[in-house]
Amino acid sequence: MVKKHTAHQSNAQVYGSQDAGTSPGGGWLALKAVEEHMFRQQVPFTGNRLMLAMNKHTGFKCPSCAWPDPVRPAMAEFCENGAKAVAWETTRKRVRPEFFERHTVTELSSWSDHELESQGRLTHPMRYNADTDKYEAVDWETAFREIGESLKSQEDPWRVQLYTSGHAPNESAFMFQLFGRMYGINNFPDCSNMCHETTTVSLPESLGVGKATTTLDDFDHTDAVFIFGQNTGTNSPRMMGNLHELVGRGGAVVTFNPLREKALVRFANPQSPMDMLKPSGTTISSQYHQVRIGGDIAAIQGMCKVIIEADDRAQARGEKRVLDHEFIEAHTHGLEVFADHCRALDWERIKRHSGLTREAIEAAAEVYMTAERVICCWGMGITQQTHGGDGVQQIVNLLLLRGNIGRRGTGACPVRGHSNVQGDRTVGIYQKPTEAFLSQLDKVFDIESPRRHGDDVAACCESILAGGVDTFIGLGGNFFRAIPDIDRVAEKTLNTLKMTVQISTKLNRSHLIHGKKAFILPCLARTEKDIQAGILQTVTLEDGMSNVNGSTGQIDPASPYLKSEVAIIAGMARATLPPHTKVDWEWLSEDYARIRDRIEAVFPDMFKNYNDRVGEPGGFHLYNAARERVWETDSGRANFLFPGDTLDTGMTSPKADYFQLITTRGHDQFNTTVYSLDDRYRDVYGTRMVVMMNPADIERLGLEEGNLIEFRAVAEDGIERHVSGFRIMPYDVPQGCAAAYYPETNGLIPIANRDERSHTIAAKSVPVTIHLMDTEQVQQQTGMLATA
Ligand SMILES: Nc1nc2c(c(=O)[nH]1)N[C@H]1C(S)=C(S)[C@@H](COP(=O)(O)OP(=O)(O)OC[C@H]3O[C@@H](n4cnc5c(=O)[nH]c(N)nc54)[C@H](O)[C@@H]3O)O[C@H]1N2
Numbered sequence: 001m002v003k004k005h006t007a008h009q010s011n012a013q014v015y016g017s018q019d020a021g022t023s024p025g026g027g028w029l030a031l032k033a034v035e036e037h038m039f040r041q042q043v044p045f046t047g048n049r050l051m052l053a054m055n056k057h058t059g060f061k062c063p064s065c066a067w068p069d070p071v072r073p074a075m076a077e078f079c080e081n082g083a084k085a086v087a088w089e090t091t092r093k094r095v096r097p098e099f100f101e102r103h104t105v106t107e108l109s110s111w112s113d114h115e116l117e118s119q120g121r122l123t124h125p126m127r128y129n130a131d132t133d134k135y136e137a138v139d140w141e142t143a144f145r146e147i148g149e150s151l152k153s154q155e156d157p158w159r160v161q162l163y164t165s166g167h168a169p170n171e172s173a174f175m176f177q178l179f180g181r182m183y184g185i186n187n188f189p190d191c192s193n194m195c196h197e198t199t200t201v202s203l204p205e206s207l208g209v210g211k212a213t214t215t216l217d218d219f220d221h222t223d224a225v226f227i228f229g230q231n232t233g234t235n236s237p238r239m240m241g242n243l244h245e246l247v248g249r250g251g252a253v254v255t256f257n258p259l260r261e262k263a264l265v266r267f268a269n270p271q272s273p274m275d276m277l278k279p280s281g282t283t284i285s286s287q288y289h290q291v292r293i294g295g296d297i298a299a300i301q302g303m304c305k306v307i308i309e310a311d312d313r314a315q316a317r318g319e320k321r322v323l324d325h326e327f328i329e330a331h332t333h334g335l336e337v338f339a340d341h342c343r344a345l346d347w348e349r350i351k352r353h354s355g356l357t358r359e360a361i362e363a364a365a366e367v368y369m370t371a372e373r374v375i376c377c378w379g380m381g382i383t384q385q386t387h388g389g390d391g392v393q394q395i396v397n398l399l400l401l402r403g404n405i406g407r408r409g410t411g412a413c414p415v416r417g418h419s420n421v422q423g424d425r426t427v428g429i430y431q432k433p434t435e436a437f438l439s440q441l442d443k444v445f446d447i448e449s450p451r452r453h454g455d456d457v458a459a460c461c462e463s464i465l466a467g468g469v470d471t472f473i474g475l476g477g478n479f480f481r482a483i484p485d486i487d488r489v490a491e492k493t494l495n496t497l498k499m500t501v502q503i504s505t506k507l508n509r510s511h512l513i514h515g516k517k518a519f520i521l522p523c524l525a526r527t528e529k530d531i532q533a534g535i536l537q538t539v540t541l542e543d544g545m546s547n548v549n550g551s552t553g554q555i556d557p558a559s560p561y562l563k564s565e566v567a568i569i570a571g572m573a574r575a576t577l578p579p580h581t582k583v584d585w586e587w588l589s590e591d592y593a594r595i596r597d598r599i600e601a602v603f604p605d606m607f608k609n610y611n612d613r614v615g616e617p618g619g620f621h622l623y624n625a626a627r628e629r630v631w632e633t634d635s636g637r638a639n640f641l642f643p644g645d646t647l648d649t650g651m652t653s654p655k656a657d658y659f660q661l662i663t664t665r666g667h668d669q670f671n672t673t674v675y676s677l678d679d680r681y682r683d684v685y686g687t688r689m690v691v692m693m694n695p696a697d698i699e700r701l702g703l704e705e706g707n708l709i710e711f712r713a714v715a716e717d718g719i720e721r722h723v724s725g726f727r728i729m730p731y732d733v734p735q736g737c738a739a740a741y742y743p744e745t746n747g748l749i750p751i752a753n754r755d756e757r758s759h760t761i762a763a764k765s766v767p768v769t770i771h772l773m774d775t776e777q778v779q780q781q782t783g784m785l786a787t788a
């Protein structure tokens with residue numbers, strides 16, 4: 001157990017900040033929000049009944065985040081934001097062909113993302129007509145035939161891009177990659193390239209695996225959880241239950257985040273009657289460190305310095321050592337070099353780059369040293385950084401110091417985003433496939449997959465800009481809203497792409513940023529019954545801790561004209577690939593168990609007895625070598641890694657003339673899907689056009705609360721990027737840092753602003769300057785807002 005330490009005893013110790021509002025995260029407001037969102041989507045009754053089937057063995061998996069379910073779920077195993085996602089998906093509202101008759105694409109382009117998606121579910125396949133500038137209904141066979149003809153006429157297949165959003169289950173993702181490889185490409189940009197790709201690339205260098213080494217059981221047995229750059233209360237609210245429980249049994253939560261995220265400060269668990277009676281909920285973070293943007297590397301190395309020096313002292317005095325030397329000797333490589341680097345670090349530099357005091361870093365290190373078992377979690381605050389991979393590897397270094405990997409109650413826990421983003425990669429959505437995978441795929445299907453590596457999101461965007469893309473097919477998601485440099489890429493897409501195809505459930509921006517030919521192919525959603533050849537189908541998903549589970553839709557489809565993702569991919573593949581190929585797409589799509597058999601054939605160890613095991617309650621867990629202390633790295637050991645000049649994190653000092661901007665999610669959104677304009681956890685209501693700034697910075701720039709400002713990106717490529725109309729909101733954020741919402745700010749982010757190794761877009765440190773809008777601009781803007 002954790003020894004009592006001062007920070008912990010004082011209940012909540014906050015470094016560098018005043019207190020955050022009085023209402024906790026969660027609580028009655030969370031229950032009220034669930035009701036409201038269901039009511040707005042006109043699903044009060046079916047919604048409630050449906051919710052009981054969520055995350056249950058025979059039910060459907062939540063369409064929201066990738067946090068795992070307990071093996072024995074509660075009566076109602078869902079959270080506020082999962083309920084919002086279900087309400088949004090099961091809405092009674094519909095976008096029928098008549099809707100498109102009434103609105104041209106040009107007109108729809110002036111609508112906000114919220115307005116577009118809130119029209120409801122798509123009902124018919126649609127084809128763009130350039131003469132009328134409208135989408136018109138088309139039958140499925142015609143759509144498939146024309147898509148097939150267009151793909152067949154493509155001289156260079158590499159000018160085609162196949163995008164996957166992490167919502168797609170294993171079965172669709174596997175079919176999609178098979179289609180792409182048989183077509184002859186490895187261009188598989190996916191949402192992960194904007195998300196945890198940083199982890200996928202850097203974690204294996206350290207540990208040999210790219211996935212979490214934890215399971216939920218470890219959360220039940222840990223003493224302390226460190227959370228770096230992950231907004232738990234909004235983005236994986238069910239994890240709040242695990243943190244709440246940990247705090248209840250005397251464990252510690254230590255948070256590093258420039259913003260004081262409300263639920264990580266205090267939380268009232270809606271599943272706990274005791275909590276709901278307390279006006280302020282339960283204190284979650286015993287320490288909350290408001291690190292500067294990109295300052296985690298410095299903060300963690302500072303902690304490592306404290307821990308290593310404490311170990312040096314213990315050695316000198318002949319006392320019990322602080323580091324787990326037994327583990328280090330048996331399992332790791334590179335400690336000495338790393339330890340020397342940390343010992344030599346200068347506190348002034350650590351403080352300047354982390355934005356934290358030495359006392360704060362020492363207090364965090366104290367919790368780490370006294371806890372027997374520690375888990376470290378991280379999210380987009382770490383991965384979406386120009387030195388994101390280094391950040392991930394410093395977290396691993398911290399864990400390795402005391403053998404906090406591969407032991408019950410410990411581990412590295414990247415908190416993944418989309419509900420199947422991890423599974424999509426597992427089954428082959430990858431632009432850099434290994435030879436082992438390709439040769440097995442080729443053997444199973446008797447095909448010849450291309451070996452040349454393909455494009456990720458950054459490369460795909462650059463290729464569009466360079467005129468290198470003719471066709472874009474999106475399996476879910478909202479590519480043309482989620483990407484960086486959105487304005488430039490959109491303009492080029494509209495002018496140069498020959499065809500865009502979007503497989504979607506709801507109307508979004510990516511339908512409006514289209515090629516000369518364009519199709520919207522509406523698909524079944526996860527909550528809906530997917531019946532093929534008379535049989536109700538189950539799909540499978542891998543959560544963020546490698547548990548593979550089945551998901552079976554429960555309600556009738558939003559429209560009789562919808563097809564499943566699998567059937568749509570099969571339809572396109574049949575129409576595109578030569579008829580003599582050996583894959584019987586129709587046969588596969590008639591029974592998804594056949595697809596799972598093929599997945600098992602390609603990955604015989606990982607997916608052994610796939611169809612049998614997926615029927616078991618709780619599904620099955622995929623083997624994770626690092627969890628077993630087997631290190632599949634070049635050195636055959638877990639590596640302590642750090643960059644040469646570690647603390648050069650691209651941080652500006654508070655006096656420098658530009659800011660680092662965080663682009664982040666509000667509480668009422670799922671990525672580019674905006675449920676409402678409120679962000680209850682940050683006290684923002686009725687608008688998303690705000691910039692959160694430190695009061696001293698506002699004053700320094702001669703600005704005032706409520707002023708309308710323009711962001712201008714700072715970039716070396718000489719291209720001007722700006723977005724305007726954001727109101728200044730004084731906020732508890734370190735100086736030199738600012739925060740605004742994604743995707744409203746995506747036009748500001750240069751594609752080159754990305755993690756060096758993985759190319760993950762650095763959406764959490766966008767260099768910008770902030771300017772007061774002049775009267776003319778304000779008039780234009782408010783005019784625009786009034787008409788929008
Ligand atoms: N309800 C809901 N759930 C979701 C999503 C959603 O949009 N809505 N999206 C899903 C997806 S795809 C993903 S990837 C996840 C995203 O979940 P998160 O990883 O939580 O992503 P963000 O909301 O972008 O917030 C990142 C956090 O990092 C902090 N941060 C920014 N810069 C830094 C830094 O330099 N250091 C540190 N330590 N912190 C920093 C921000 O203040 C913020 O609290 O959630 C998933 N779940």
Ligand SMILES: Nc1nc2c(c(=O)[nH]1)N[C@H]1C(S)=C(S)[C@@H](COP(=O)(O)OP(=O)(O)OC[C@H]3O[C@@H](n4cnc5c(=O)[nH]c(N)nc54)[C@H](O)[C@@H]3O)O[C@H]1N2
Nearest residue numbers: 165194195476477478482504505506508663671672742763
């Ligand atoms: N500036 C900035 N940019 C970012 C981020 C950031 O933090 N800041 N975050 C990045 C991250 S982490 C991610 S993951 C990406 C997200 O990028 P995407 O995954 O591309 O975007 P989403 O907003 O999740 O996609 C929403 C759309 O998915 C479709 N959809 C919903 N359910 C289904 C379904 O069951 N099947 C199909 N076929 N379609 C469905 C709907 O039409 C909906 O409009 O954005 C990235 N972009």
Ligand SMILES: [Mo]
Nearest residue numbers: 195196417418
């Ligand atoms: Mo994500």
